Amino acid sequence: MVNVYDQANALESALRESEEFQQMQELYSKVNEDPESKKMFDEFRDIQMTLQQKQMQGEELLEEEIQQAQTSAQEIENDENIKGLMEAEQKMSQLIQDLNRVIMKPIEELYQINNQ
Numbered sequence: 857m858v859n860v861y862d863q864a865n866a867l868e869s870a871l872r873e874s875e876e877f878q879q880m881q882e883l884y885s886k887v888n889e890d891p892e893s894k895k896m897f898d899e900f901r902d903i904q905m906t907l908q909q910k911q912m913q914g915e916e917l918l919e920e921e922i923q924q925a926q927t928s929a930q931e932i933e934n935d936e937n938i939k940g941l942m943e944a945e946q947k948m949s950q951l952i953q954d955l956n957r958v959i960m961k962p963i964e965e966l967y968q969i970n971n972q
Contacts, residue, residue, distance in 0.1 A: 871951075879944045879947070880941065880945060884941055886941075887937045887938055887941050893935050893937040896938060897932065897941075899928060900929065903921075903924060903928050907925055
């Protein structure tokens with residue numbers, strides 16, 4: 857019998873060795889090595905986390921918070937280090953979505969068979 861957790865650990869190792877992850881790691885290092893990029897990136901992430909927490913708690917976002925998030929997002933788009941990292945994150949996110957579709961396929965097929 858196949859141990860699903862062993863397979864998941866193998867997948868984790870494969871993700872760590874993937875080109876997508878390696879690129880993210882390299883670009884994240886570039887962001888952290890540049891003091892201006894790091895400061896901007898940390899501020900952007902803090903703003904994002906604060907807004908997500910407020911939304912999850914059902915709190916209304918203030919106009920100034922939304923404006924601050926938009927300003928921060930515009931600033932990071934002008935930073936080549938962060939821009940590269942964000943592009944790499946999108947590629948990694950796409951890879952994970954693709955993997956999720958593969959993982960969920962047996963369950964989707966099961967429900968399709970039972971709904972016919």
